[in-house]
Amino acid sequence: MSLLSVQELQTHFIYRDIDYQFREAKALNKVTLSLNAGEVLGIVGETGAGKSLTAQSICGLLRPPAQIVGGSVMFDGKELLSLSEDEINAIRGADIAMVVQNPRSSLDPLTQIGKQLVRVHQTHSGGTILESRQKALDMMRAVGIPDPLGRFNAWPHELSGGMAQRVLIAMALMNEPKLLIADEPTTGLDVTVQAQILDLLEDLVNQFDMACMIITHDLGIVAHYCDQVAVMFAGEIVEQGPTKRVFQTPAHPYTQQLLAATPERLQMGIRSQLGGQPPDLFNLPTGCLSQDRCPKSTKKCETPPPMIDVSSGHLARCHFAESDNKAGSKGGD
Amino acid sequence: MKFSHFIFRRALMVIPLLVGVLFLTFMLVRVGGLDPVGLLAGPTATAEEFEMIREELGLNEPLWRQFVIYTSNVIQGDLGESWLSNRPVLEDIGARAIISLELLFWGIGIGTLIGVPLGLRAAFRPNGRFDQTTRILSLLGFSIPTYWLGLVMLFVFFYLLRWAPPGMGRISLMVSPPDFVTGSYFIDGIISANWRAAYSSLTHLILPVICLAIVSAAPIIKQTRAIALEVISSDTVRFARASGLRTKTVRSIVFRNSATPIVTFVGTEITGLVGTMSLIEYVFAWGGLGQYGLNAIVRGDFTAVQGYVLVLALFSVIVFLAVDIIIAIIEPRADLK
Amino acid sequence: MNNPSSNRWTLARVHNRARGLARLSPTATAGVIIILFFGILALFSNLFMPHDPVASYTDRILQPPSADHWFGTDGNGMDVFSRVIYGAKFGFGIAIPAVLISLVIGVPVGLIAGYRGGILDEVLMRIFDGLRVFPSIILALAVVAATGQSLLNVVLVLGFLDSPVFARLVRSEVLSLRSSIFVESAIAAGNPTWRILFLHLLPNSIEGAMAQTAVRAAWAVRISATLAFLGVGIQAPTPEWGAMIRQGTEFMITGQWWVAIFPGVALIFLVFGLNLFGDGLQDILDPRRRTSK
Numbered sequence: 020m021s022l023l024s025v026q027e028l029q030t031h032f033i034y035r036d037i038d039y040q041f042r043e044a045k046a047l048n049k050v051t052l053s054l055n056a057g058e059v060l061g062i063v064g065e066t067g068a069g070k071s072l073t074a075q076s077i078c079g080l081l082r083p084p085a086q087i088v089g090g091s092v093m094f095d096g097k098e099l100l101s102l103s104e105d106e107i108n109a110i111r112g113a114d115i116a117m118v119v120q121n122p123r124s125s126l127d128p129l130t131q132i133g134k135q136l137v138r139v140h141q142t143h144s145g146g147t148i149l150e151s152r153q154k155a156l157d158m159m160r161a162v163g164i165p166d167p168l169g170r171f172n173a174w175p176h177e178l179s180g181g182m183a184q185r186v187l188i189a190m191a192l193m194n195e196p197k198l199l200i201a202d203e204p205t206t207g208l209d210v211t212v213q214a215q216i217l218d219l220l221e222d223l224v225n226q227f228d229m230a231c232m233i234i235t236h237d238l239g240i241v242a243h244y245c246d247q248v249a250v251m252f253a254g255e256i257v258e259q260g261p262t263k264r265v266f267q268t269p270a271h272p273y274t275q276q277l278l279a280a281t282p283e284r285l286q287m288g289i290r291s292q293l294g295g296q297p298p299d300l301f302n303l304p305t306g307c308l309s310q311d312r313c314p315k316s317t318k319k320c321e322t323p324p325p326m327i328d329v330s331s332g333h334l335a336r337c338h339f340a341e342s343d344n345k346a347g348s349k350g351g352d
Numbered sequence: 353m354k355f356s357h358f359i360f361r362r363a364l365m366v367i368p369l370l371v372g373v374l375f376l377t378f379m380l381v382r383v384g385g386l387d388p389v390g391l392l393a394g395p396t397a398t399a400e401e402f403e404m405i406r407e408e409l410g411l412n413e414p415l416w417r418q419f420v421i422y423t424s425n426v427i428q429g430d431l432g433e434s435w436l437s438n439r440p441v442l443e444d445i446g447a448r449a450i451i452s453l454e455l456l457f458w459g460i461g462i463g464t465l466i467g468v469p470l471g472l473r474a475a476f477r478p479n480g481r482f483d484q485t486t487r488i489l490s491l492l493g494f495s496i497p498t499y500w501l502g503l504v505m506l507f508v509f510f511y512l513l514r515w516a517p518p519g520m521g522r523i524s525l526m527v528s529p530p531d532f533v534t535g536s537y538f539i540d541g542i543i544s545a546n547w548r549a550a551y552s553s554l555t556h557l558i559l560p561v562i563c564l565a566i567v568s569a570a571p572i573i574k575q576t577r578a579i580a581l582e583v584i585s586s587d588t589v590r591f592a593r594a595s596g597l598r599t600k601t602v603r604s605i606v607f608r609n610s611a612t613p614i615v616t617f618v619g620t621e622i623t624g625l626v627g628t629m630s631l632i633e634y635v636f637a638w639g640g641l642g643q644y645g646l647n648a649i650v651r652g653d654f655t656a657v658q659g660y661v662l663v664l665a666l667f668s669v670i671v672f673l674a675v676d677i678i679i680a681i682i683e684p685r686a687d688l689k
Numbered sequence: 690m691n692n693p694s695s696n697r698w699t700l701a702r703v704h705n706r707a708r709g710l711a712r713l714s715p716t717a718t719a720g721v722i723i724i725l726f727f728g729i730l731a732l733f734s735n736l737f738m739p740h741d742p743v744a745s746y747t748d749r750i751l752q753p754p755s756a757d758h759w760f761g762t763d764g765n766g767m768d769v770f771s772r773v774i775y776g777a778k779f780g781f782g783i784a785i786p787a788v789l790i791s792l793v794i795g796v797p798v799g800l801i802a803g804y805r806g807g808i809l810d811e812v813l814m815r816i817f818d819g820l821r822v823f824p825s826i827i828l829a830l831a832v833v834a835a836t837g838q839s840l841l842n843v844v845l846v847l848g849f850l851d852s853p854v855f856a857r858l859v860r861s862e863v864l865s866l867r868s869s870i871f872v873e874s875a876i877a878a879g880n881p882t883w884r885i886l887f888l889h890l891l892p893n894s895i896e897g898a899m900a901q902t903a904v905r906a907a908w909a910v911r912i913s914a915t916l917a918f919l920g921v922g923i924q925a926p927t928p929e930w931g932a933m934i935r936q937g938t939e940f941m942i943t944g945q946w947w948v949a950i951f952p953g954v955a956l957i958f959l960v961f962g963l964n965l966f967g968d969g970l971q972d973i974l975d976p977r978r979r980t981s982k
Contacts, residue, residue, distance in 0.1 A: 035712075080594055082585075112596030125591035128685060129608050139595050174684045190595065372819040487716075491968055495961035497911060499918055500934055500953035507941045507950075518942065620821070627824025631915065635938075645827065649834050650919055657831060661823065668822035 020096070021053040022230050023077070023198055028090035030069075030076045030254075032300075034083075044300035046072050048254040048308070049090065051326075054247075056197065059224060059231045061245030061262065063238060063277075067297060069254040070234045074200045078115060079107040095197060113143040116191035120203040122183035126175035132186050133159075133171030140193040151193075158189040161226075163219060181212035185219070192223065198230045205240070217244050238277065242266060250274050253298040253308040260333030270327075270335035272313045307337070315339055355680075362676055366669055373665040374426065377658060378419055426662065432655035441659035445641060449663065450535030451522065452640035456622075456629055458557065459564025464618055467569035471576025472607060475584060486573060493570025498563055498628050502635035505559045517555050520637045524552040560636045568625050572618065579613045580606055612679050619675035623668045717969020720903070723962025731777035740768035742775040742928040751945050761947035764936060765926060769947060772928035773955050779929040780959050783844055784909040788902055790848025791855055796898060798852065799859030800890060804867060804882075810860075817853040825850060829912055833922050843922040847909050854905060855898050862894035900974055903967030907960045914956050930956045 030047035047069050054060050062070045075081050077092050077099065092099040095114060099107060111117070119125055127135055136155035137148060144151075152171075159167035162185040175183060184204065191199055201220065205213035221244055224231045233245055241248050241262060248266070249259040250273065258271040269275045304310055306321040313320070319338050327340040425432070432441050474483040509516040523529055523537050530540040530549040538557060541550025583589060583606050592602050630642025637643070641663070648656035711718040730737060740758075746766040754761045760769035802810040820828070832846050866872055867890075875889050917923040917931030924932065930952040937949025 078594065080590070108593075108596050108598070110596065111594060117591075117594040119587075119591060119594065121587050124587040127588050127592065127605055127609070129605075129683075138601070139597065142595075142597055142601065176685050187591075369819065369822075372815065373822055376819055376823075487968070491716075491964045492957075492961060494964050495907065495911075495957050497914060497918070497931075497934070497953060497956060499915070500949070500956070503934070503938060503941045503949055504953070507946050511942055511944055511946075623822060624824050624826075627826035630824075630827065634919070646830070646919060649827075649831050650921060652834065661827065661831060664824060664827060665822045672822075 021093075022056050022095060023052075023054040023232075024091075024093040025050055025052050025073070025077065026091045026093070027051055028073070028076055028092065029088045030072055030081065030085055031088050032084045033086060042301060045303055046085065046254050046300055047076060048303070050251075050254070050256055052249050052256060052259065054198070054230045054232060056230050057224070057228050058247060059221075059233060059245045060247045060249060061241035062232065062234045062249050062251060063236060063241055064251035065236065065297075068251040070236075070251055071202050072254075073251075074117070074202050074232065074234060078111055078117065078200070079104070080111075109143070112139055112191075112196075113194040114196055115198045115200065116194070116196035118184070118187045118191050118199065118201045118204050120206050122187045123175060123178065123180060126178075126183060126186065128175050131172045131174055132178070133173075136186075136190055136193055139190050143194045154193060155189070158192050159186075161192070161223070162186075162189045163215075164189070180208045181216065184208065184212075184216055188216075188219065188223070192227070195227065196229060198232070199224070200232045200234070202234045203236075204233065205237075206235075213240075220244070238266075250277070253303065254300065255308055255336065257309070257337070258333075258335040260329070264330065264333045268329075270329045270333070270340040271337045272315050272339075273309055274335075358680060359677060362673060366673055369669055370666070371423075373669065374423055374662065375419070377662045377665060378422055432659065441656050444644060444656065445659055445663055448639065448641040448644050451638065452626075452629065452633065452642055454536040454538070455557075455560055455564065455633065455638060455640060456626065458561045459629065459632075460568050460618070460622060460625055462561060462565040463568030464572055466565065467572030468576050468614060470569070471573045472580050472603075472610070474573070474577045475580030475606075476603065478581060483577075486577075490570045490573040493566055493573075496567070498567050499631045499635050501566065502560065502563045502632055505563060506635070509559060516559050517552070521639055522553055522556050523549060524556070527552040556636075560632045560638060563632050564625070564629055567628055568621065571621055572614075575617045576610065576614055579610045579617070583609045612683055615675055615678055615682075619671050622671050626664060626667065714969035714972045716965045717973060720962045720964070720966025720969055723958060724966060727777045727780060727959050727962065730774050731781045734774050734778060737774050738768075738771035740771045742771045743767065743926055745926075751940065751948070753945070754947055760951045761945075763933070763948045764940065767926070767928075769933070769951055772933060773930070773951050775928040776930045776933065776952060776955065777959070779913070779923070779927075780910050780956075783840070783847070783913045784906040784963075786844045787847040787851065787909040787913075788906045790845065791851040791905060792898070792902070794849065795852035795855030796859050796891075796895070799856035800863055800894070802856065803860035803863030803894075804890065813856070817857065820850075820853060826912060826915060830916060830919065830921060833916055838922050838924070840923060843913055843916060847912060851905050851908065854901060858897045858901060859894045862897060863890055866890060866893055896974060900967060900970040903963050903970060907963035907967065910956070910960050910963065 027049040028047055028051070029045070029049060032042075032044040032046055034042060036042050050069070050073055052060065052062075062073065064070050072081075072085070075085075076087055077094075079099065079102070081087065087100060090100070094110070097110075099110070102110075126132065130138070133152070133155055136158065137151040140146075140151040140154055141148070156167045156171065159170065164170055164182065164185050175186075178186065199220075204220070205216050208216065217240060220231065220233075223229070233240065235241060245262050247260065248262045249256045250265070250271065251257070252273050258265060258269065258274045265274065266278060269278055298308060298311075304321070305323070307313070307316070307324045310316040310320040315337075324336050324338045324340075326334050326336045329335050329340055429442055430440070470486055474486045477483060506516070506518075510518055517524055527549055529537055530544050530546040533540045533543050537553035538550055541547065541553055586609070588609060589602060589606060592605050597605075626642070629640075630646050632638070633640045633642035634646050641660070645657070645660035645664070647653075648660055744767065746762065746768075748766070749758070749762050750766045751764060752758055752762040758768050758770060760773060763769055763772070798813065802813045829846055829850055832850070833842055836842050836846070872889055875884075880889075913922070914929070914931030914934070917927075917929050918935045920932075920935060923929045933952035934949045934956075937945070937947075937952070940946075940948050
C-alpha cells in the first residue's frame, strides 16, 4: 500500500462577487497520485496549474475561499480529509513536513533559528529541551550549516537565502517525517545554491528513506532529481509516470509541447511561451481541459478523455495517447 | 553601534523637527486677527500706551528677529507671561503638566489594555460574531463625542446614582491633598499612607479615566485587528501553520509580530488623544494642562497659547522618540546604524 | 446567467448590483440609510419641525419631554426637538464643503508631490509631518479662535487642516503607480504633464481617497460640534448640536438631562452613520474581506 494516496481530489474556490453572485473556480479537478517511501515525485506545471494547491489541500492548509469539495487523501492508512483541525495539525510538521519558497520570510523574524528548531521539535516530539537542542544541532550539521553551535542563536534576517532554506529543511527533518513536500524550494535562490540545496535534499531522502514531493515549474530539476513525474494542467494531472519514460516518450500533447518548446533546463514561468489562453477555471469545458489550445484537438475531445495506460506506470489523459505511443514504444519494463 | 549612541543620534535627528515645531507654533499664534496688544491694553488705552506695549512685546521688530528672540527665550525656559494669570507661562504649565499626565497615563493605559486584546481576538476569528460586534462597538467609540460622554457619565453616576463625586477637580473639596511626591494625588496618597486622600482622588479619577479609555480604545481595536490580520496572512504564519505548531504558539507568534506596528500606532494616537483629554479635563474641571490650554485659546491669552501649543508639540516629539527607542529594543531587526 | 463582461447597465443590473453591495456590506448599507435619514431631515426640516427652532417660549423654560415638546425645552424655552432637527443642516452644511475643500486641496497636492518628487515633495512632507505633532482638535481650535469666529472660517479651517490626509493617500498611490508600465508609456508617448496627472494617474489613485471621504466627513462633523461646544465658531442661540450641548452642560448636573443628551444622540447617530459607511466602503473595496461563503 502506498504511503500517500490521493484519489480524485477536487478543490474549488467559492465566493460571492460584487454582484452577490456565486463564483466557483474549479482549481483542482480529480487529482489522483500516489507516493511510496523512498520515492521522489516531481509535480510540474505552469503557474496556476494547481501544484501548490495540491500540496496545501493534502496538508489541510487551504484558506477561504478555497475548499475541498471531493476526493480522498490517504496517508499512512489514515484519511486526512476526515481529520479534525487539531488532528491534522499534529501530523503537519511531524509525519508530513513542508519546505516552502521564500525561506527568509517564512521563518519567525522574532525568534532565533535554534529556538525555532527546538520549538517545532518540542511541539511534536516532546522530550527535554536539552534533547531537542541536541537534535537541532545535529540537524543543522546534517543540512550543511557551518558552525551550528555558533549559528544556533542567529536571527533569520542575518541568514542568506540558501542558508535560510537549509534551516527550513532542518526544521522539516526535526521530527523525522515520512513525507517531505518541497514547494518551489529553490525558486529565488542563486543558481549555484539551487544545485546545492537539491543535492542536499536528495541525500537526505536517501538517508532517511522519506517520500518526497517536489513541486516546481523547472523541468530540469525534475529530470535530475525525481524518479516519478506528474504533469499538471488546469488542475488536472495530464500525464504521470517514471521521469525517464515520460520525458523520452511523452504521450500527452501538453507534455510534448513543454519538452519540445523548451530545452530541458529552461524554466517555463511564462504562459505565453506555450501559446493559448490560460484556462478559465470558472468555465471549464466539458471533455478535455486542453481542447482549446491543443493542436490535435478534434470533436472527440469534447468527451472527457480517460487516463490511458501507455505502459506500466506511465499514464496519460488523452484520447490519442495510445495511438501515438503504439508507433514508437516497445513493450513493458 | 552602542545603544546610547543610537539614542543620541535619534535625539539629534529630532532637532530639525523641533525647530519646525517652534516655527509653526510661532506662526500659528500670529496667523489671524488676534491682537495681543489690544487684549493686554484694554479698551481704554491711549495710542502711546499701545505703542509702549508693542515695544515691550517686541512686536515692532521684523518677524525673523522676533522668531530668534522667541527661540532664545524658549531655550532659556522663558515662555512669556500669561496675561490672564500674570504669572510666567512656564510656571503655570509646569504645575499642570503632571496633572494631565496622570489622566493620560491611566486613560491610554487602560484603553490599550482593553483595545489590543479585543482587536487580536477579533482578528483570530474574522467575520465571526465577536468580530462584527467589536467592529460596531469600535465604530461607535469613534462616533461618541468625549465631552458628551463625560456629561452623560456625570449625569448617571453623580446625579442619578450618587456613586461618583461631582465633576470638579481631582479630589474632594473637603479632603486635603497629600504631600507632594509625584504630583499624582492618588499615588502620593498611597505613598504617604493618606488613605482618605487616595480614596477621594481615586473616585475622582474613575469617570474621566473611563471616558478617555473608551475613546482611546476604539481606534486601537480597529488598528490592532487590521495589523493582526496582515500578520496572519504573512509567510511567517503560513509556515508556522505548515509546521503544525499549536494554536497557542501561532497566536503568540502573531502577537509578537504585531507588537511593533501596534506600538507605533499607539504612539501616533497619543497625539490626538491629548486633544481629547483636554476636553475631558474641561468637562471634569480637572485643573490640568488641557483645561488651561483650552481656556487660554478661547480667551485669547496669546503667550499662554503659544506656550501650551509648544509644550504639546514637544510632548508628541518625545513620545515619537520613545516609540522609536522601544521598537529598537524589542526588534532584533532594528538597524542601529 | 449573469454575464459580468457585459457593459449594458440595465435597470435589472443596477438593482442586482445594489442588492449585491447591500448584502456584501450591511455596514455600508446601514450607514447609507442613516446618512440619507439625516439628509432628508436637513433638506426638509420644515416638514418635520413642530416648532420654530429659535422661537423661545418664556413660559416653558426647561420643561421635560412632553407631548407638546418631544425633547423638552431648553434654558431659553426653545423646543429641543425642532432644534435638533434643524441642527442636521449644520452637520451637512459644514461637513460637505469642508471635505470638498480637503479634496480640492489635498488631491492635486498629492498628485503633484508624488509625481514631481524632489524638493517640493520633501518640503511638503516635512510640513505635514510637522503638523502631525499637534492634536488636530487643538490646532483647529487655535486657528479658528485666532482667525475669527464665523461658520465660514470653521469650514475653511477644517477643510484646510484635513487636506494632508488626502494628499498623503494620493501621493503614496502615485508613487507606486509612477513606475508602472502604463504611466511610463504615457510619458514616452509625449503626453503633457497635466494630462498624465489627470487622465492617467488621478482615476487610479483616487480609490483610496474616496473611501476616506466618509470618514473625514464624520471627523468634520465631530470637530465642528466640538468647536461649538467650546463656544468657538458658532454661538448660541444657533441650533447647532455642539452649541446645544454647550448650553445643556450646566443643566446636566441639576437633572435637566434632555437639553444636552438629545443633540448628542443625534450627533452620535450621524457620525456613526458616516463611519459605518466609510468602513463598509473599505470592506467592499478590499477584496480580501469578501471571502465568506
